[in-house]
Amino acid sequence: MNDRLSAFTLIETVDPLTGHVLKTWHHSCGFVVKVLPRPGFSRRFAALTVPYGSIHTRFETAGQQSLVPDGTAHFLEHCVFSRDEEGGLLGRLSALGASANAYTSHTHTMYYFSSVFHFEAALDLYLDAVLAPYLGPDRVEAERPVILAELDQYLDDPDTVCYVQLLDRLYENHPVRQDIGGTAASVQSITSEHLKMVWSTFYQPGKLSLTLVGDMDEKQILQRLADRLENSREIQGEAILPDEPTHPVEAKVEKSMDVSAPSFLVGIKDPTILPQTPLYGRELVMRQRMARLTFDTLLSPASPLFEDLFARGLINDSFGYHYACEPSFAFLAAGGESKDPLAAGKALVEGLQKAFAAGLDPDLFEIQKRAAAGDFVRSLDSIDHSGLVQAQCNQHGLDLFDYPALYDKMDAKMAAQQLAFLSDPSSYTLSIINRQTEE
Numbered sequence: 472m473n474d475r476l477s478a479f480t481l482i483e484t485v486d487p488l489t490g491h492v493l494k495t496w497h498h499s500c501g502f503v504v505k506v507l508p509r510p511g512f513s514r515r516f517a518a519l520t521v522p523y524g525s526i527h528t529r530f531e532t533a534g535q536q537s538l539v540p541d542g543t544a545h546f547l548e549h550c551v552f553s554r555d556e557e558g559g560l561l562g563r564l565s566a567l568g569a570s571a572n573a574y575t576s577h578t579h580t581m582y583y584f585s586s587v588f589h590f591e592a593a594l595d596l597y598l599d600a601v602l603a604p605y606l607g608p609d610r611v612e613a614e615r616p617v618i619l620a621e622l623d624q625y626l627d628d629p630d631t632v633c634y635v636q637l638l639d640r641l642y643e644n645h646p647v648r649q650d651i652g653g654t655a656a657s658v659q660s661i662t663s664e665h666l667k668m669v670w671s672t673f674y675q676p677g678k679l680s681l682t683l684v685g686d687m688d689e690k691q692i693l694q695r696l697a698d699r700l701e702n703s704r705e706i707q708g709e710a711i712l713p714d715e716p717t718h719p720v721e722a723k724v725e726k727s728m729d730v731s732a733p734s735f736l737v738g739i740k741d742p743t744i745l746p747q748t749p750l751y752g753r754e755l756v757m758r759q760r761m762a763r764l765t766f767d768t769l770l771s772p773a774s775p776l777f778e779d780l781f782a783r784g785l786i787n788d789s790f791g792y793h794y795a796c797e798p799s800f801a802f803l804a805a806g807g808e809s810k811d812p813l814a815a816g817k818a819l820v821e822g823l824q825k826a827f828a829a830g831l832d833p834d835l836f837e838i839q840k841r842a843a844a845g846d847f848v849r850s851l852d853s854i855d856h857s858g859l860v861q862a863q864c865n866q867h868g869l870d871l872f873d874y875p876a877l878y879d880k881m882d883a884k885m886a887a888q889q890l891a892f893l894s895d896p897s898s899y900t901l902s903i904i905n906r907q908t909e910e
Contacts, residue, residue, distance in 0.1 A: 476690070476693055476694060476697055478498050478499045478500075478697055478700070478701075479496045479497065479498050479499075479504075479693055479697070480496070480497050481494060481495070481496055482494075482495040482497070483495075484870065484872055485872075486851075486871075486872040486875075488848060488875055489848060489851055491507065491851055491872075492507070492508055493505065493506070493507055493861075493870055493871065493872060494506040494507075494508070494689070495870070496693060498676070498696070498697075498700050498703075500676055500677045500700050500703040500704055501676070501677030501678065501704075502676040502677060502679055502680070502681070502696070502700055502703065503679075503680040503681070503865065504680070504681045504682075504683065504693070504696065505680065505681070505682045505683070505861055505862075505865060505870070506682075506683045506684075506689055507682075507683070507684040507685075507857060507858065507861060507871070508685075508686070508687075508689070509684060509685050509686055509854060510686050511686060512685050512686050512854060513587050513686075514585055514586070514587050514685060514854045514855075515585065515586060515587070515590045515683070515684065515685030515686065515687055515854070516583070516584070516585040516682075516683070516684040516685055516854045516855050516858035517583065517584060517585075517590075517593075517594050517597065517681065517682065517683050517684075517858070518581060518582065518583035518681070518682045518858055518859060518862035519581070519582045519583070519597065519598075519601050519679060519680070519681055519862075520579060520580075520581055520679065520680045520681075520682070520862045520863070520865045520866060521579060521580040521581070521582070521601070521673060521674055521678070521679055522578075522579055522673060522678055522679075522866060523544055523547075523579065523580055523669060523673035523674070524544050524575060524576050524577045524578040524579045524580060524651075525541070525542070525544045525545060525575060525576070525577050525646070525647075525649065525650075525651040525652075525653075526577050526578065526645070526646040526647050526649075526710070526712065526799070527544065527578075527646075527673070527710040528540070528541060528543065528646055529646075529710065529711045529712075530672060530673075530708050530709060530710045530711055531708070531709050531711055532672050532706065532707065532708040532709075533707065536711065537668055537672075539661070539665045539668065539669060540653060540657040540658070540660045540661050540665065541646070541649045541650070541653035541654060541657040542618070542650075542651070542652050542653020542654070542657050542658050542661065543653070543661055543665055543666065543669055544575050544580055544651070544669070545575040545618070545651055545652045545653065546611075546614065546615075546618060546653075546658065546661050546666065547580070547606075547666050547669055547670065547674075548573050548574070548575045548580050548582075549614045549617065549618055550604060550605075550606055550610050550611065550614050550666060551573070551582065551600050551601055551604045552571075552573040552582065552600070553600075553610065553613075553614065560596060560597070560600045563596055564584055564593055564596060564597070567586065567588070567589040567592055567593045567596075568586055568587065568588050568589060569584045569585065569586035569589070569590075569593040570584060570585050570586065571583070571584035571593075571597075572584070575651055576651070577647050577651065577795070577797060577800075578797045578798070578866065579863075579866055581859075581862060581863075582597060582600075582601055583858070583859065583862065584597060585854060585855050585858075590685075590687065591688075591691070591692065591695070594692065594695075595695070598696075598699060601674060601679075602674070602676065602699060604670065604674075606663055606666045606667050606670060607663060608662075608663045610663075611661070611662065611663045611666065615658065615659070615661075618652065618658050619655060619658055619659075621652065622650075622652050622653070622654070622655055622658065623655075625650070625652065629728050629730045629734055629904045630734065632726060632728065632904060633726075633734055633735070633736050633806070633902050633903070633904045634736060634804060634902070635650050636724050636726060636902050637724070637736045637738045637804060637900060637902035638738070638802075639720075639724070640719055640720050640721040640723075640724045640738075640900045640902065641719045641720070641738045641740045641802055641900050642715060642719075642720070642740070642800070643715065643716050643720045644713040644714065644715050644716075645712065645713065645715045645745075645746065645799065645800055646712070647799075647800045671706070672706055672708035673706075673708055675703065675704075675706045676699070676700050676703040677703060677704060677706065678706065678708075680862070680865040681696070682858050682861045682862040682865065683858075684854050684855075684857055684858040684861075685854055712746035712799050713746060714745070714746055714747045715745045715746055715747070715799075715800075717740075717742035717745065718740065718742060718897050718898060719738070719740050719897075719898070719899070719900040720900075721900060722897075722899065722900060722901065723816075723900070723901045723902075723903070724900070724901070724902050724903070725902075725903040725904075725905060726903070726904055726905070727904075727905045727906070727907045727908070728904055728905075728906075728907055729906075729907045730904060730906055730907070731906075732808040732809075732810070732906070733808065733809060733810070733811075733812045733903070733904060733905050733906050734789075734806065734807060734808045734809065734812060734903075734904045735806045735807075735809055735812035735813070735815055735816040735819075735901065735902065735903045735904070736804050736805065736806035736816075736901075736902040737803075737804070737805050737806055737816055737819045737820055737823075737899060737900075737901055737902075738802055738803065738804050738899065738900040738901075738902065739802060739803040739823075739892070739893060739898050739899055739900075740801075740802050740892075740898050740899075740900070741796070741800075741801035741802060741890075741892055741898075742892055742895075742898060743801075743892070744758075744796065744797075744798070744799065744800060744801040745799060745800065746799045746800075749798045749799050750798055751798055751867070751868075752867055752868050752869065753867075753868075753869060753873070753877070755796065755797075755798060755867055756864075756867050756869055756873075756877065757877050757880070757881070758796055758801070758889060759794070759796040760843070760874070760877055760878065760881065761881045761885065761886045761889065761890075762794050762796060762801075762803075762886070762889075762890060763794050763843075764836060764839050764840055764843060764881065764886065765831060765836070765886045765890055766792055766794055766803060766805070767839040767843075768831055768832060768835050768836045768839050768883075769823060769826050769827070769831070770792050770805055770823075771839070773835070774826075774835070775826070776819075776822040776823065776826050777790070779822065780815065780818055780819065780822065783818070784810065785809055785810075785811065785814060785815040785818055785819075786806075786807055786808075786809055786815055786819075787807065787808060787809070789807035789808040790805075790806065790807035791805070791806075791807055792804065792805035792806075793805075805819065806819070806902075812903045812904070812905065813901075813903060816901040816903065817901070820896070820899050820901065823893060824893065824894055824896065827887070827890070827893040827894050828894055830883075830887065831883040831886060831887050832883070833882065833883040833884075836882070836883040836886065837882075837883075840878055840881060843878065844874075844875060844878045847874055847875070847878075848875075851871065857871060
């Protein structure tokens with residue numbers, strides 16, 4: 472290994488179930504590279520994980536506190552993943568045959584692509600865009616109308632409105648209550664200086680991780696990275712989050728819109744995961760997986776509660792549920808269209824409490840667990856899916872191969888103990904979108 476590559480140290484692990492190898496390269500500046508070799512595969516995948524999301528509007532760097540407008544993380548993603556300049560980053564990647572995308576979540580931003588040909592050239596383009604973006608005022612003004620048009624589209628979507636007003640009533644202080652894209656007013660107030668401040672704090676190599684999957688010249692890529700990282704150092708920027716009450720702000724919130732069918736969402740706030748009582752690493756991921764299995768047990772089409780609500784005509788095939796669990800917040804959102812959203816919401820709340828009080832069906836829980844574990848093992852053969860999952864795992868200090876051991880430790884009894892808040896009526900909020908009546 473040459474002098475520049477000596478800045479990397481290697482940890483290699485083997486999955487005992489599949490024999491797949493995971494290589495973790497740590498650069499001296501803090502940059503992490505996760506490599507999942509797939510010999511013989513023609514398609515290759517890369518993802519850059521940035522630990523900066525929509526909730527990180529207030530942060531501290533070297534004792535100096537900063538505040539940026541809501542939607543800044545999403546705005547910065549737009550500027551990095553630009554479509555201007557003769558097609559911008561997306562156009563140039565497409566010209567190389569790469570399928571590229573990016574997204575902003577509450578807690579992180581992800582930039583990723585996959586390709587069969589010109590992989591190294593596409594990776595160079597992505598690294599240039601993330602590590603040295605152009606964030607001048609002209610770039611900001613070019614992206615602003617695009618983002619505002621996107622927000623207008625969301626405001627016309629009843630599912631989005633129902634979800635946003637649910638979070639607004641579940642949380643009182645936590646910035647998760649704000650839409651990831653911000654508001655029209657906050658987007659109008661974002662400046663080039665805001666974006667540069669965030670980039671210089673959270674987009675530095677020492678905070679980032681790169682995930683690579685496929686059959687590639689690993690040493691060549693590490694050499695290219697070493698050239699870029701030679702003078703990098705980690706910036707000590709930390710997000711600041713306000714304390715949050717344990718229970719929702721309000722039990723019910725309603726809005727009328729011009730919709731073809733009314734809809735509802737039931738939200739359940741987890742009072743144990745808050746900014747003042749965060750959860751990290753293996754314990755967090757364990758809770759994520761266990762809670763999702765619990766909600767699969769209670770709410771999937773195979774569950775008695777789903778069958779009852781469906782038979783009563785209170786829900787239809789649009790019904791779905793989503794469990795979010797991050798270091799400083801956790802909640803369930805479940806619902807869909809209904810001819811009587813208020814009755815459907817109340818029935819779901821009562822049904823969840825009753826089903827949880829009766830005890831989780833251990834056999835159904837085990838079936839859901841085996842299905843999830845089997846799906847996970849099969850997903851390791853997907854270049855894109857395994858890469859995205861590993862890129863998301865990087866935030867929590869875990870690897871793909873840790874998941875089977877986590878599943879082995881779970882059972883219905885443990886889940887019932889950790890999710891006891893489901894039996895507390897004051898943990899619930901109901902969000903309703905009614906059909907607008909003509910005056």
